[in-house]
Amino acid sequence: MMSTLSFSLLQSDLAQFAPRRGLLSIRRLDGSPNVDVNTPGFITATTRGLVPHLSRDHVRSTSSIRWTHIAFESFLDRVPPIPLLQSGPHSLHKFLGFRPNQHILSLSLRDPSDQRIMPPNGKDHVSAYCMSGVRKVTPQMWKDFTTACTPDIIVALSDTSLSDTNYSQKRLTKSVERSTAWLAHLLQSDAKSTSDPSSPRCRNILVNMAGGDEPRARASFSENLIEMLQGVEFEQVNPLRTLDEGVSGYIFELLPLRNDIRRDAPPAREEAAISSVIPLLKASLGPLPITKPRIAHSTSSPHEILQLIRDVGIDIFDIHWAQRAADIGIALDFSFPVPETHRQSENNDSQRQPLLDSTGRRDLGHNLFDVKYGNDHSSLASYLDEQSSDSATQHPTCPCAACSPHSPASHITHSSVDQTYLDPTTSTAPQHSYSRAYIHHLLHTHEMSSHSLLAMHNIAVMDAFFSGIRQLLETDLKNKESKFLEEVERFCNVYDDKMSMFRLAKEDWSTVELERGKGRLTREKEKEKEKEKEKEREKEKSATTTA
Amino acid sequence: MQFEVIAKCHTTRARVSRMKLAHGVTSLPTFMPVATQAAIKGMKILEEAGGAHQFQGWKHNLLTDSGGFQLVSLNKFTKITEEGALFASPFDGAPTMLTAKESISIQHTIGADIIMQLDDVVSSLTVGPRVAEAMWRTIRWLDRCIETHEKSGKHDVQNLFAIVQGGLDHELRDQCLQEMINRKDRVAGYAIGGLSGGEEKDVFWRIIKQCADKLPEDRPRYSMGIGFAEDLLVCVALGVDMADCVFPTRTARFGVALTFNGPLNLRLAKHASDMGPIDETCPCPTCSDGYSRAFLHHNITIETAAAHAVTQHNLVFQARMMGQARNAIIQGTFPDYLKSFFRNYFGDQGYPEWCINALRSVGVDLLESDPSAKTQTGSGAKWERVDTR
Numbered sequence: 001m002m003s004t005l006s007f008s009l010l011q012s013d014l015a016q017f018a019p020r021r022g023l024l025s026i027r028r029l030d031g032s033p034n035v036d037v038n039t040p041g042f043i044t045a046t047t048r049g050l051v052p053h054l055s056r057d058h059v060r061s062t063s064s065i066r067w068t069h070i071a072f073e074s075f076l077d078r079v080p081p082i083p084l085l086q087s088g089p090h091s092l093h094k095f096l097g098f099r100p101n102q103h104i105l106s107l108s109l110r111d112p113s114d115q116r117i118m119p120p121n122g123k124d125h126v127s128a129y130c131m132s133g134v135r136k137v138t139p140q141m142w143k144d145f146t147t148a149c150t151p152d153i154i155v156a157l158s159d160t161s162l163s164d165t166n167y168s169q170k171r172l173t174k175s176v177e178r179s180t181a182w183l184a185h186l187l188q189s190d191a192k193s194t195s196d197p198s199s200p201r202c203r204n205i206l207v208n209m210a211g212g213d214e215p216r217a218r219a220s221f222s223e224n225l226i227e228m229l230q231g232v233e234f235e236q237v238n239p240l241r242t243l244d245e246g247v248s249g250y251i252f253e254l255l256p257l258r259n260d261i262r263r264d265a266p267p268a269r270e271e272a273a274i275s276s277v278i279p280l281l282k283a284s285l286g287p288l289p290i291t292k293p294r295i296a297h298s299t300s301s302p303h304e305i306l307q308l309i310r311d312v313g314i315d316i317f318d319i320h321w322a323q324r325a326a327d328i329g330i331a332l333d334f335s336f337p338v339p340e341t342h343r344q345s346e347n348n349d350s351q352r353q354p355l356l357d358s359t360g361r362r363d364l365g366h367n368l369f370d371v372k373y374g375n376d377h378s379s380l381a382s383y384l385d386e387q388s389s390d391s392a393t394q395h396p397t398c399p400c401a402a403c404s405p406h407s408p409a410s411h412i413t414h415s416s417v418d419q420t421y422l423d424p425t426t427s428t429a430p431q432h433s434y435s436r437a438y439i440h441h442l443l444h445t446h447e448m449s450s451h452s453l454l455a456m457h458n459i460a461v462m463d464a465f466f467s468g469i470r471q472l473l474e475t476d477l478k479n480k481e482s483k484f485l486e487e488v489e490r491f492c493n494v495y496d497d498k499m500s501m502f503r504l505a506k507e508d509w510s511t512v513e514l515e516r517g518k519g520r521l522t523r524e525k526e527k528e529k530e531k532e533k534e535k536e537r538e539k540e541k542s543a544t545t546t547a
Numbered sequence: 548m549q550f551e552v553i554a555k556c557h558t559t560r561a562r563v564s565r566m567k568l569a570h571g572v573t574s575l576p577t578f579m580p581v582a583t584q585a586a587i588k589g590m591k592i593l594e595e596a597g598g599a600h601q602f603q604g605w606k607h608n609l610l611t612d613s614g615g616f617q618l619v620s621l622n623k624f625t626k627i628t629e630e631g632a633l634f635a636s637p638f639d640g641a642p643t644m645l646t647a648k649e650s651i652s653i654q655h656t657i658g659a660d661i662i663m664q665l666d667d668v669v670s671s672l673t674v675g676p677r678v679a680e681a682m683w684r685t686i687r688w689l690d691r692c693i694e695t696h697e698k699s700g701k702h703d704v705q706n707l708f709a710i711v712q713g714g715l716d717h718e719l720r721d722q723c724l725q726e727m728i729n730r731k732d733r734v735a736g737y738a739i740g741g742l743s744g745g746e747e748k749d750v751f752w753r754i755i756k757q758c759a760d761k762l763p764e765d766r767p768r769y770s771m772g773i774g775f776a777e778d779l780l781v782c783v784a785l786g787v788d789m790a791d792c793v794f795p796t797r798t799a800r801f802g803v804a805l806t807f808n809g810p811l812n813l814r815l816a817k818h819a820s821d822m823g824p825i826d827e828t829c830p831c832p833t834c835s836d837g838y839s840r841a842f843l844h845h846n847i848t849i850e851t852a853a854a855h856a857v858t859q860h861n862l863v864f865q866a867r868m869m870g871q872a873r874n875a876i877i878q879g880t881f882p883d884y885l886k887s888f889f890r891n892y893f894g895d896q897g898y899p900e901w902c903i904n905a906l907r908s909v910g911v912d913l914l915e916s917d918p919s920a921k922t923q924t925g926s927g928a929k930w931e932r933v934d935t936r
Contacts, residue, residue, distance in 0.1 A: 048846050055855040057832055075845070078819060082841045085822055097836060377596055405604055412830050412863060414870020416877060417553070417563065417574045431604050437592055438602055448851045 064463035071111035108155035112297035179210035215283035326454035369508035379433035400460035402453035560786035598658030647691035671744030706735035743772035752905035759786035831863035899927025
């Protein structure tokens with residue numbers, strides 16, 4: 001066993017679904033320091049084993065990256081999967097370039113953010129996706145992979161996946177049975193490992209809450225977890241008395257859940273509202289102890305995160321949507337509780353805040369593809385601006401490498417004459433923030449560094465967001481108040497939850513992406529003109545109609 | 548600029564020097580990585596930002612090209628007149644004239660430590676009177692650039708380099724060299740332009756040698772658009788101090804990692820389960836961290852993070868190769884360095900004949916210890932293809 005997971009809550013007498021403030025900690029048995037995640041907190045998402053757009057030094061200098069989740073499936077295109085070839089302790093950390101004293105790694109077979117419709121799972125396998133096609137992974141294979149890789153946390157296989165065919169009641173029952181059986185299989189100690197007690201086995205297991213969009217099926221899965229085991233079943237997982245004793249926490253994958261809701265309740269085309277998800281999560285948690293961490297994958301906005309904390313008591317969230325916002329040129333700029341400067345209900349052109357839309361809600365950030373940022377020399381985040389300060393001045397208080405860049409601590413020298421020429425004063429002097437104009441320029445010229453800077457910034461904004469949540473929960477706890485509830489309300493009123501800016505940014509991104517090559521800037525210019533004409537025409541129209 | 552030669556190779560024309568510019572000291576010979584896409588839409592943004600150093604957060608030395616080469620290589624509609632280069636603005640499509648004066652004042656706004664004259668570049672494969680015309684025009688434009696630069700009051704912080712043109716014609720090159728050397732007191736350094744455009748390598752090195760031999764000892768010599776390892780070391784041996792190229796960074800994005808045993812194409816299946824780094828001895832962030840070839844193979848050309856990792860490595864490779872050359876020149880072992888470098892890099896597939904010829908011209912015989920070593924004709928540029936090994 002390489003590490004143990006512990007979780008504690010600050011509140012002592014807690015209602016089942018109340019907002020919680022806690023500490024999740026991975027203790028390494030080799031004596032290295034604990035890696036802690038304060039909750040509510042977040043998980044950094046990865047693609048193909050990498051934090052998107054970040055080099056290893058960027059990952060390490062982004063101190064808010066602590067718990068990182070890895071999907072194993074991209075490695076299935078080779079047999080054996082390459083991470084298994086890495087030797088030594090913490091082999092998954094080593095292979096992927098994470099540091100055991102800084103990063104917690106959790107491992108699931110499938111990517112919880114993958115929207116692909118997959119072939120159905122079988123009685124003894126889960127269908128997983130890699131570049132060369134769909135692969136069948138059995139519970140035994142999963143056990144072998146995870147044993148060999150030594151991640152800190154393993155997500156058990158479960159029979160939950162995106163499919164476009166309707167579930168029958170029978171299918172749902174089967175899914176609950178399979179998920180239960182596969183968890184039991186993972187908890188069984190192998191003949192192999194019992195004969196060799198020194199073999200490192202990760203016992204920190206998280207389980208997906210099965211049961212689809214049927215509350216009774218969800219509750220029945222949870223009941224399976226806490227049921228006292230008898231006979232052969234007990235023998236197999238001995239010394240555990242229930243499956244739940246072998247489980248360190250509960251996972252909710254919102255993507256397949258929303259898919260189930262949408263499929264079963266046509267004609268709703270839009271993503272299922274979080275309000276329809278909440279009762280299903282409660283149905284799962286109902287029978288279970290409240291002391292274990294609750295994790296939600298693939299939320300799609302800070303609003304949802306706040307609601308899940310408030311209404312269900314979820315502790316940890318992945319921030320896939322915020323990281324991916326960097327792909328489409330978005331610099332996030334919001335905070336919790338809502339800062340004074342974001343509460344104003346009017347647009348002021350001279351200010352750095354995100355725009356207000358027609359309904360008076362503020363964007364969650366800035367679409368830096370927009371031409372209006374071409375001459376904006378200020379730093380990315382306005383949420384840290386003090387209310388009274390001059391709007392044009394720099395506010396390099398966001399700790400990310402885009403807002404507070406720093407030079408490397410050391411230089412690589414390549415010849416005997418190089419060392420003496422390094423000027424220590426220029427190398428350690430603080431640097432200015434990268435400006436919105438600079439990142440706008442990088443985006444329009446397809447430079448990869450635009451996405452790196454934005455990814456680090458967005459992670460820092462999410463870190464500050466969760467830290468704001470935690471602070472308020474602590475204050476409430478101390479003062480026996482419920483300011484948190486008020487502030488959630490206010491947040492939802494101030495910031496746009498429709499994420500309309502994301503749609504616009506995606507359009508801009510795809511336009512620039514498609515129009516690479518000669519004459520692009522000319523075409524853009526023409527389009528700008530076209531837009532302006534369009535606006536004028538609309539103005540004229542509205543003028544004539546009101547007349 | 549303070550420029551000082553601090554060591555010379557006893558055999559070849561190679562030298563080590565110290566070049567002090569406004570943003571620090573650079574040891575030469577050096578390779579300069581290229582930042583593409585710095586082309587700015589309108590100078591206003593840069594003016595507001597306070598120059599390119601500020602805009603991109605770069606605290607060290609910076610060199611900008613005049614736009615002459617970029618206009619020719621990137622825009623077939625550019626029309627050259629005596630006044631300047633007429634082209635459709637990439638910003639608004641309007642006909643725009645880039646004059647010598649304009650080019651220099653743009654580079655003043657950008658604020659680079661070294662700025663280049665506007666030159667009339669023709670493809671190195673061009674023959675006939677156009678080559679001579681371009682060469683003489685480049686000289687006339689140099690005079691206008693010098694005039695603008697000297698009047699600007701910026702010539703104490705920014706340094707103007709002349710660019711020797713004249714195609715592949717030795718006579719024209721000689722004439723150009725003479726004219727430009729006559730203006731030595733008003734230029735800080737010299738570039739050799741108009742090469743790396745697909746000419747025969749045996750012609751290429753002879754032009755470089757001709758220029759490097761004649762250019763003044765007390766000015767840096769800059770060979771434009773050179774980036775392959777063998778080209779760089781040959782140029783250094785012929786007396787070149789600086790070079791630039793997009794090659795190491797571009798090739799990284801396509802999955803090619805540079806090593807002292809030749810380039811590795813990380814996309815090839817043979818790297819898929821190789822748990823070793825690109826180069827065990829490399830101090831770059833990628834190799835020193837133990838980033839395996841297998842994991843690079845898994846993500847290269849798919850994830851930008853893998854492109855960052857190989858880019859970091861390739862830049863350090865170029866810097867190491869040049870740094871080792873500096874050390875060898877200082878220690879008096881540069882001929883040996885050349886021999887061992889070429890043996891490691893080309894030993895298995897054969898030494899390019901043009902490299903053998905070029906280095907013989909400065910007294911180094913690559914085949915000295917092994918006269919029967921394999922050789923190859925053509926450019927000799929080394930690639931790792933699917934069918935090798």
